Structure formats: structure tokens, C-alpha cells
Amino acid sequence: MTDVKLVQKGNPSLVYMILGLLYISDSHAYDLLKRLKDTFHQIWRPSQSQLYVVLSKLEKNQYISSTVIIQDNRPPKKHFTITEKGKESFLRWLESPTIRVKDMGSDFMAKLFFLSKISPNSMGCFMEKQATHLNISLERILSIKGKSGDLFNKLVLSSKIHLITSWIEWINKIKMELPQIIYESNPT
Numbered sequence: 001m002t003d004v005k006l007v008q009k010g011n012p013s014l015v016y017m018i019l020g021l022l023y024i025s026d027s028h029a030y031d032l033l034k035r036l037k038d039t040f041h042q043i044w045r046p047s048q049s050q051l052y053v054v055l056s057k058l059e060k061n062q063y064i065s066s067t068v069i070i071q072d073n074r075p076p077k078k079h080f081t082i083t084e085k086g087k088e089s090f091l092r093w094l095e096s097p098t099i100r101v102k103d104m105g106s107d108f109m110a111k112l113f114f115l116s117k118i119s120p121n122s123m124g125c126f127m128e129k130q131a132t133h134l135n136i137s138l139e140r141i142l143s144i145k146g147k148s149g150d151l152f153n154k155l156v157l158s159s160k161i162h163l164i165t166s167w168i169e170w171i172n173k174i175k176m177e178l179p180q181i182i183y184e185s186n187p188t
Contacts (some may be wrong), residue, residue, distance in 0.1 A: 008013055013107040014046060019090040020114045022082040027055065029055060029078060033174065043106045055080060094118075095126070099111055120182050122174060124175055129187055131171045138164045156167040 021027065021035050033051050036044070055078075058064045063086035079083040082090070094115065098108040108130060115123045138161065145157045174181070 013103065013110045014044060014050065015054055015058065015111050016090060016107075017044065018051070019056065019063060019082060019086050020094070020110070022080055023087060023090050023114075024117060026079060026081045028080065030067070032080065040106075040110065043109050046121045058086065062086075095127075097130040099133070101134070101137065101163055101167070108167075116185070120186070123182070124178050127171050127175050127178070131168055131175075133167050134164050134171070138168070 017040055018032065019035060021032060021039070022106075027035065028052060031143070032055075033046065036046050036051070040046075055066075055070070059080075062083055066079050066080050068076050069079050070076050076080055080175050094111055098104055098111070100107075111126065112123065115126055141157055141160050141164070145161070148154050148157055149159055
């Protein structure tokens, strides 16, 4: 579940990627942009202007707060902190399955990143919840596939079925490998 007023056109997860990084640690804008690029470069490449627009919107809606830091011989900079309202919104998003299949590559993968940092042992349950949601979507599409008469709609439905099935198969594969992946990622 997302807070509608926060979601931007283009990438609904960008807001939550920012909130998530601030949930992990406070940051100023330049460092936040670097962390976004370093962490999510495979799924999203935000620009500096996008970041500032989202930060402004988040601050205006009290999901984050900022403190101006005065620097010698340099312009002042804002240091951003997530608020309780921002934490609640981020955690609601983090715990909810990705609704639109087209957002799986960014939204779902961003959620897996944050779960891996915040609560790795809950990743399996979250993946199960996502697979359940995808199976429901697949059943719905399969129920209308035979009713679609024209070629184009059949092709579109076929591509959706293939995409959803691929995600379900990948999730099931990773769920089986997850204990080993977690173990190898956090050797003690």
C-alpha cells in the first residue's frame, strides 16, 4: 500500500527508495543521490532535479524533516531525517506486495533490498506474499484469456501470463535458495 499523494509519475518506488535510505540513516541531498545511484543503479537512475523535487514534497508533507548545516567557505546544506510519519509510510509500503506487474523490476526489487538490510529473515514471508498476489493476478488473466477475441488482446494477455509466470518461478527459486544466500551474505 502506498500513500497516493507521495507517489510520482514514472516511478512510484522512488519516494520509498528515498524514505528507505533515510530510514537506514540520515543524509544530506548529495550523499542521498550518491547512495541512490550506488544502490539502485540497476533499476533506477534518478537525476538530481528528481531528488530535490521528491525531497521537497516529502518535507512539505512531513514525511521527512531537515536541518540546515552552515559550512565554512561553502554553501549551507540540508541534512534530512525521516519522521515517524515517514517511517510508518515506508514500513506500510515495505510490507505490502507490489500490485502492478510492470513495477516488479523496480518496486519489488527495492523492497527486497530494504528487507535484506532491515529484516533479512522476513524476506521469505514477504516473497510468499508477493507470489500469492501474483498467482491471483495470473488466475484473473487466465480467466479472461479465452474470452478475448482479437489477436492483439490475445498477444497482450499472453505476454502478461509469461511475465507473471516468470516472476512466480523466480520467486519460488529464490525462496528455496534464500537461507543459503542470507548465510553467504552475512558470514559470522
